[in-house]
Amino acid sequence: MTSTSGTLISEPPPAVAAPEPVERRRPRLADLGTPLLYLLSLSTALALAGLLIALVGQSPWDAANAMYDGSLADGAAIGQSIDQAAPLLLVAVGSVIAARAGIFNIGQEGQLLVGAAVGAAIALFTPGPGPLVLILALLGAAVGGALWAGIAALLFYWRGVAVVISTLLLIFVANQAVSYAVNSPSLLREKAVAGQVTTSQTDMLAESVWLPRIGEYPDFNIGAGIFVALVLAVGTSLVLVRTRLGFRLRMLGLNPKAAHRAGVGAVLVGGGALLASGAFAGLAGGVMLTGNGHRMQDGFADNVGFDGLLVALVARDKPMLAVPVALFFGALRAGGGFLSATGVPRYIVAVVTALMVLATVFPAAYAEVRRRRTAGAA
Amino acid sequence: MKNMVRVIAASVIIPGLLLTACGGGSSSSSTTEAGAPASAGAPGAGTLPANEPDVNKDKKVVIGVMSPGDTKDKGYYQSFVDEANTYATANGWKLVVVDKINPANAVQQARNLCRQKVDMIAIGASELKDALSAAKEPQCKGTTWYISGGQGVTQTAEFTQSLDYINESLYVAGYAAGLILKENGGKKAGYITGPDLQFARDVAKAFEAGIRKVVPDAEMVQTYTGDFNDSGKAKEAAQAQISQGVKVIYPYLGGATDVVTQLANEKGVPALTPGTDRCGTPGAQYAISVIFSPGAYFAGALEDFKKGTLRMGVAREWHLGKDPVPTVKLCKPTGDQAQQLQTLIQDIGSGKVKVDEAVAAGK
Numbered sequence: 001m002t003s004t005s006g007t008l009i010s011e012p013p014p015a016v017a018a019p020e021p022v023e024r025r026r027p028r029l030a031d032l033g034t035p036l037l038y039l040l041s042l043s044t045a046l047a048l049a050g051l052l053i054a055l056v057g058q059s060p061w062d063a064a065n066a067m068y069d070g071s072l073a074d075g076a077a078i079g080q081s082i083d084q085a086a087p088l089l090l091v092a093v094g095s096v097i098a099a100r101a102g103i104f105n106i107g108q109e110g111q112l113l114v115g116a117a118v119g120a121a122i123a124l125f126t127p128g129p130g131p132l133v134l135i136l137a138l139l140g141a142a143v144g145g146a147l148w149a150g151i152a153a154l155l156f157y158w159r160g161v162a163v164v165i166s167t168l169l170l171i172f173v174a175n176q177a178v179s180y181a182v183n184s185p186s187l188l189r190e191k192a193v194a195g196q197v198t199t200s201q202t203d204m205l206a207e208s209v210w211l212p213r214i215g216e217y218p219d220f221n222i223g224a225g226i227f228v229a230l231v232l233a234v235g236t237s238l239v240l241v242r243t244r245l246g247f248r249l250r251m252l253g254l255n256p257k258a259a260h261r262a263g264v265g266a267v268l269v270g271g272g273a274l275l276a277s278g279a280f281a282g283l284a285g286g287v288m289l290t291g292n293g294h295r296m297q298d299g300f301a302d303n304v305g306f307d308g309l310l311v312a313l314v315a316r317d318k319p320m321l322a323v324p325v326a327l328f329f330g331a332l333r334a335g336g337g338f339l340s341a342t343g344v345p346r347y348i349v350a351v352v353t354a355l356m357v358l359a360t361v362f363p364a365a366y367a368e369v370r371r372r373r374t375a376g377a378a
Numbered sequence: 379m380k381n382m383v384r385v386i387a388a389s390v391i392i393p394g395l396l397l398t399a400c401g402g403g404s405s406s407s408s409t410t411e412a413g414a415p416a417s418a419g420a421p422g423a424g425t426l427p428a429n430e431p432d433v434n435k436d437k438k439v440v441i442g443v444m445s446p447g448d449t450k451d452k453g454y455y456q457s458f459v460d461e462a463n464t465y466a467t468a469n470g471w472k473l474v475v476v477d478k479i480n481p482a483n484a485v486q487q488a489r490n491l492c493r494q495k496v497d498m499i500a501i502g503a504s505e506l507k508d509a510l511s512a513a514k515e516p517q518c519k520g521t522t523w524y525i526s527g528g529q530g531v532t533q534t535a536e537f538t539q540s541l542d543y544i545n546e547s548l549y550v551a552g553y554a555a556g557l558i559l560k561e562n563g564g565k566k567a568g569y570i571t572g573p574d575l576q577f578a579r580d581v582a583k584a585f586e587a588g589i590r591k592v593v594p595d596a597e598m599v600q601t602y603t604g605d606f607n608d609s610g611k612a613k614e615a616a617q618a619q620i621s622q623g624v625k626v627i628y629p630y631l632g633g634a635t636d637v638v639t640q641l642a643n644e645k646g647v648p649a650l651t652p653g654t655d656r657c658g659t660p661g662a663q664y665a666i667s668v669i670f671s672p673g674a675y676f677a678g679a680l681e682d683f684k685k686g687t688l689r690m691g692v693a694r695e696w697h698l699g700k701d702p703v704p705t706v707k708l709c710k711p712t713g714d715q716a717q718q719l720q721t722l723i724q725d726i727g728s729g730k731v732k733v734d735e736a737v738a739a740g741k
Contacts, residue, residue, distance in 0.1 A: 070490065076517070080486070179604075183574060193532065198576050199505050201481065217489065218517035293508070297481045298573070337483065341442075341490035343474045 037363040045359035049352040058344050063352070070338020071331035075220025077338070083292060085330025086225035087112070087284035091308020092315060092322040093233050094280025099317045100240060101273035102253035107152060107167025108281035109305030110174030111145040115282020116289045117178045118144030120188060120202050120296045123209045123289070130208025137209060138228075138286040145282015146275045148174060153271040163274065171305075179298050188296065201297040211291040225287035230323065232280070237319040249273055281305060307333070310357060314364045325360075332356050424691030425535065427522050431471070431683050433497045434520035439471040441680075442491035444484070444509060445502035448607060449477040451633040452661075454653040457673030458502040458526065465680045484509035492518040498683060501525040502672055510537055522690060524679050526672035529577070535691040540675035544577065545584045545737045546698035546726055550706040551650055551668040552588020553722055555626045557708070557715045558648050558665060559593050564625025566597045568647075570615045570638060571630040572606035581630055583737060590741040599624055606632035616641050626650075626665070636662040657709035670704035699727015 050060035071081045091108045098105040119141030126133050151170060155161035181187040183200045190203045215221030240246035252259040252269050260266060284304060289296060311329050315322035336353040340346050431439045443462050447455035459475055466473040474496065479487050488509035491499050497520075501509055504527050513523050513536035523537035530541050555567055567589050571578045586598045599619050603611035612634035619627060620642070628650045629638035639649040639662035648665030655667040675696055682688035698704050705723065708715055725731040 069493075076489075076493070179573075192576075199481070200573060200575055204508075217515045218493070293482045293485070295482075295508070299480045300482050302480055302482060337486060338490045338493075341474065341476050341487055342494065343476075346476070346478045 034363055034367065037366065038360075041359040041362045042356075045355040049355050052348055052351055053344065056345060056348055058348075062342070063339055063344055066339045066342045066344070067332075067335035069335075070341075071335035074218075075215070076218045077334060079215065079221045080334040080337075081327065081331040082222045082226050083330070084333040085326040086223065086229045086291065087288050087304050088308045088311050088329050088333075089226075089229040089233060089322055089326035090280050090284035090287060091305055092311035092326055093229070093236050093319050094277040094284075095309050095312035096315070096317045096319050096322065097236060097240075097249070097280070098273050098277035099312065100246075100253045101249045101270050102256060103270055103274050103277075104164050105149060105152070105167050105274055105277045106164055106309060107149065107170045107174075107305075108277070108284075108308055109301050109303070110167070110171035111148045111278040111281035112285040112288075112305045113171075113174045113178050113301045114148040114285070115141035115143075115145035115278075116285030116296055116300060117181055117188065118282070119286035119289050120205070123205045124188070124203055130206065133206075134209045134211065134290060137290060138283060141286025141289070142279040142283040145285065146279035148282070149274050149278020150271075153274040156274075157267045157271055178296070178300070182296055182298060190295075199297075202295045205290065205294045209290060210294055211287065213291075223287075223291035225291040228283075228287060229326075232283075233319045233323055240319065245269075281308070284308065307357070310361050313368075314360055316364055316368075328360065329357070424538065424689035426687070426689050430522065430686040430688055431469075431497055433522055434495055436495060439469070440494065440496040440498075441466060441471055441473050442494070442496035442499045443473065443475045443477075443502065444479055444487060444491070444499065444506055445475070445477040446479050446481060446505045447477065447503070448633050449475055449502075451607070451635070452654075453632060453635050453651070454671060455502055455632065457654050457671035458500070458676055459673075461673035461677045462500060462680065465677070465684070469684060479506060481505050481508060485512050488512040489515065489517065492521055496521060498522045498524060500676060500679075504528045504531050507531045510534070513537060522683070522688065524676070524683075524688075526675060527693065530693070533691065533693055538679065538688060538690050539693045540672070540679065540696060541693050542670055542675065542696045542704055543698075543733075544580050545733045547668060547670045547704040547706060548581050548584035549588040549591075549733050549737055550698060550719070550722055550726065551628070551666065552585040553591055554588075554666045554668075554706050554708055554715075554719055555585070555628065555648075555650060556589040556592025556596065557718060558626050559589065559596060561712065561715070562625050562648075564623075565593065565595060566599060566622065566624045568599050568601070568616070568619035568622075568624035568627040569630060570601045570603065570612055570619065570627070572602070572608075572632070572634075573604055574602040578602065578630065583740075584733075585628060587737045587740050591736070594741060603631075603634075605634075607634055609634045609637040613637050613641055620645050620647055628652075639664060655707070657707060663709075665709055667707050667709060668704075669706065674703040697727065699723045699725070 053060045053063045069077060071077055091112065095105060095108065119137040122140040123133060123137040126136055148170060152163050152166040155166045156163050182189055182202055188202045190198045190201055192198050211224045213221055213223050248264045248269050251262065252264050252266060256266060307329055311322055311325045315325045332353055336349050340349040427433050429435055441462055443459055445455050445458060449455050449459040462473055465471065474491065474494065476487055484506040485508055488499060489512050492512065499521055504525065507525065510523060510525065512518050525531055525537055525539045527539035527541050529544065531539055559567060569582050569585060582600050589596045589598065599622055601615040601619065603615055605611060612629065612631055616627060616638040624647065626648050627638065627642050629635045630652045631638065635652055642649045643663050650666040650668050651664050653668065653671045655669050656664045657667045678694065679688055696704060706719065708719060722731065726733050
């Protein structure tokens, strides 16, 4: 008691020390713990999704069944989920590399698109044996993505333009540039067939340039893209944790000033990380092109770049953790596609899928915000 | 390091287990008997799938509709679904509509429909032609395929298609617009569409040639907004064109069509429909209905399907002046406008007017 009241001062001291007042505070979300937070957010998302589906006159139970049928019910569905996961994983691993160097690349959607366009150009116009052209197309896709990310690196290290802003804005440029390419007969637009109208897409790639598939519809079947993604995820994880380069990269991300004093070149390591991130996104585009669809159209990227970024966020920038998260997101995408094929309106499917993604991302994002607050307070 | 080894092991083992658990599953039961041979003496007339319309013999008829556009656009894409709905309701069939399909996902969406054992997959536009590659896959064997092929999709034995010809309907649409221009003393027409695509250019060319048949010195202002459904861009383009003095406007759009027409209505500029008959319908008022809706063609195919006579491997052509659709009509003709229009339609149908040559000549 710090009162200056004479009455209080004159009171005899208590015989027993009063107990310390218990600090009462409102319960926080963090008190729930991560598993409970996941449970809470997923339950909320499921409830909202069910409500929305019921509101458009469909059965939530049937919709849940359709999501399951489309993602896990049989071999074809599981294969489809894994196929969807492959480019997500590649994008996510690339995002992790940049994030570990302290660079927030959010332009994977554009890098993927440019990578796929470069890959398509190589696959369509390079003569040679199929497997060689396939490898060249994938490498070309990676180089295309890296160069596109390189523009942001150049702007950042030369002019100080924030990477977040430049990579984001470069997505719009990539969309327009690729759209122009697939609409121009002199560039990538499909060749005209007598009596037919061509549309804004490339020619179909020759079958010899397709990524091999294991298994056949309607049984379990997957494209080789997932193996490419897994190998690169494992390799990246090892490089980040076990090599000098990985150490320098992490040091740059954790404390750029200390890294500078230790002789880590920010331009070389940081710029390299951004280029590598773009290369992974470009390669994801190459895998999508040669693994599924086998031609490019407007809208080719289909939000894979953004979803891959979310995979990295949920995986908390750990390449190996990105594997199961990418599989989960792949299952969501496959299930969502099947759900829309059952007659549930496309916009509802989009909202349901987005709710599930949000529910998955929320605990990780919340933990990240909390970590930063704690670090800031310290 | 141990944790990493565990994670790596899990990543390899889990897919392996899934492979073991799921590989070798038998194919779905959606197989069908081999199609009956084409009618004798009719080479190239395709094959007739057995048991139409219940081709997979599961005692129900399910039609899966695939559309690249919004099936609530009150126009081209909606007409396809409306027709299918009419048949489905009248015959107790089930309809599954999947719209706004990205062409890159067309094959997968077709497979998803096949897995639901649909009896027919109907594709609303040739942008989704890649979906047809699923027709040969085992899970799609019990399915008949129809595509609204527009100018044409390379024909194979697995599907049937409807064909129409841009030059016929759009040349006559231009002619009708020319009649209106002549009446209101205008010399300038507007054409607003979405992406700068080859078929959109072809449409513009035929439309302009038709206008110039009536008003030889007419000009046409073209705007490509980049999106068939972006109402904001379409309205902006219409405002710009009207301020340039266009006296008739063609919103060759999807979901953004009505916005342009409503603005045109306010400014007293007549408008044309992109595919459907909207004469006298509530809402936006049209002066000319240019009718080439895929729904009209699909109706013919559904009728055959219902009767069990829809053949795969063949294309049905729809010609202006020979078939009820495509056609063009003036909603409120004055003087002898209707007669002039009808004469041109008949001349094209009879071959008296060589429409391709007229379009190539630009008048």
